[in-house]
Amino acid sequence: MNIERIELQHLQMPYLTPFEASFGRMDGRRFVLVSVYGEGAVGHAESVAMEGPYYIEETNETVSYMLRAYLIPLLLRSQVNRPEDVSALFEPIRRHNMAKAALEGAVWDLYAKQKGVSLAAALGGRKEEIEVGVSIGIEPTVDEVLEKVERFLEEGYKKIKVKIKPGFDLQPIEAIRKRFGDEVPLMADANSAYRMDQMDRLKELDHFQLMMIEQPLAHDDIVDHAQLQKQLRTPICLDESIHSAEDARKAIELGSCRIINIKIGRVGGLTESRKIHDLCEERQIPVWCGGMFESGVGRAHNIAVTSLPNFTLPGDTSASNRYWQEDIVSPEVKLARPGILQVPAGPGIGYELDQRRVDKFLIKKEIFRPNEM
Numbered sequence: 487m488n489i490e491r492i493e494l495q496h497l498q499m500p501y502l503t504p505f506e507a508s509f510g511r512m513d514g515r516r517f518v519l520v521s522v523y524g525e526g527a528v529g530h531a532e533s534v535a536m537e538g539p540y541y542i543e544e545t546n547e548t549v550s551y552m553l554r555a556y557l558i559p560l561l562l563r564s565q566v567n568r569p570e571d572v573s574a575l576f577e578p579i580r581r582h583n584m585a586k587a588a589l590e591g592a593v594w595d596l597y598a599k600q601k602g603v604s605l606a607a608a609l610g611g612r613k614e615e616i617e618v619g620v621s622i623g624i625e626p627t628v629d630e631v632l633e634k635v636e637r638f639l640e641e642g643y644k645k646i647k648v649k650i651k652p653g654f655d656l657q658p659i660e661a662i663r664k665r666f667g668d669e670v671p672l673m674a675d676a677n678s679a680y681r682m683d684q685m686d687r688l689k690e691l692d693h694f695q696l697m698m699i700e701q702p703l704a705h706d707d708i709v710d711h712a713q714l715q716k717q718l719r720t721p722i723c724l725d726e727s728i729h730s731a732e733d734a735r736k737a738i739e740l741g742s743c744r745i746i747n748i749k750i751g752r753v754g755g756l757t758e759s760r761k762i763h764d765l766c767e768e769r770q771i772p773v774w775c776g777g778m779f780e781s782g783v784g785r786a787h788n789i790a791v792t793s794l795p796n797f798t799l800p801g802d803t804s805a806s807n808r809y810w811q812e813d814i815v816s817p818e819v820k821l822a823r824p825g826i827l828q829v830p831a832g833p834g835i836g837y838e839l840d841q842r843r844v845d846k847f848l849i850k851k852e853i854f855r856p857n858e859m
């Protein structure tokens with residue numbers, strides 16, 4: 487693929503409104519945008535690591551370090567013919583999945599652009615549009631959750647996900663059901679906030695016809711989740727516990743979940759995401775694409791992967807205006823119809839990087855070339 491140059495742009499983008507989950511509260515995103523140049527084309531992807539190690543262990547700084555010290559030098563010293571080769575190349579390096587995914591994703595975009603096909607098509611996706619939902623944080627009051635639910639339902643979002651934690655769980659769910667009815671496609675995400683001795687609390691949630699409960703127990707657990715799933719009618723969806731297709735296989739075989747949330751960053755890239763997708767399809771486990779408050783670049787990657795057939799549940803990839811005053815891609819990610827995003831047909835991710843907007847949020851830029859490695 488002839489990689490001639492790799493750029494890291496470190497950005498700081500403020501959110502429209504702060505977001506709180508059981509692991510903390512955030513006002514904006516510091517992240518690394520990766521651009522890979524070759525044969526007159528350029529591929530982009532972003533790191534989805536947060537600033538602190540509270541969702542998973544990676545941080546913006548560990549990602550920057552791993553890219554600079556290991557992953558970029560390795561890639562620039564190697565011959566790569568297909569993006570799948572990058573995934574194999576990175577395999578000896580343990581974990582650091584978000585760092586790997588950021589670089590591998592940029593190579594996927596470059597590859598699709600060099601071939602003149604969309605990233606979705608390069609991955610084997612065939613959907614032309616996808617259904618999407620929205621993830622609502624823990625708000626100071628239940629009323630504020632209700633206001634958000636109302637607004638997002640008006641915009642037609644196909645799934646409402648609310649963050650819960652012990653003490654802020656039954657109240658918001660019950661209030662949403664009371665006000666908006668049982669037809670609203672509703673789910674809860676606990677981000678590992680519960681322990682097995684709080685099972686009774688989780689069982690209460692069984693009365694609200696939730697589509698699923700996401701990652702109720704420990705971030706590294708699949709054993710207790712299997713026990714819990716036996717006690718619940720509501721499907722458990724795993725997020726934090728799944729870092730690879732092997733993790734997914736073990737969780738499915740144990741009965742730890744009935745649904746899997748695929749985040750490209752958490753599983754180390756698009757190649758591994760597709761592997762998990764294929765495995766789940768074979769085992770009849772529906773998947774959906776999670777979100778990490780991506781800019782338009784990461785959002786475009788999420789849209790592309792969601793075009794694969796077993797992404798049968800609406801994901802967390804909402805429109806740009808749910809997160810940003812202005813996004814760094816053009817056009818911005820907009821709903822084509824209520825709750826529906828179009829899968830772009832143009833080459834690669836199908837959105838242009840707007841460098842003028844990137845420059846507004848730019849803190850630092852680093853450039854790497856093969857002869858310097």
Ligand SMILES: O=C(O)CCC(=O)c1ccccc1C(=O)O
Nearest residue numbers: 541621677776777778779780802
């Ligand atoms: O809107 C989004 O991008 C999804 C937000 C979200 O739920 C989330 C955001 C950051 C870290 C973890 C999670 C999660 O899915 O658990």
Ligand SMILES: [Mg+2]
Nearest residue numbers: 675700701725
């Ligand atoms: Mg989650």
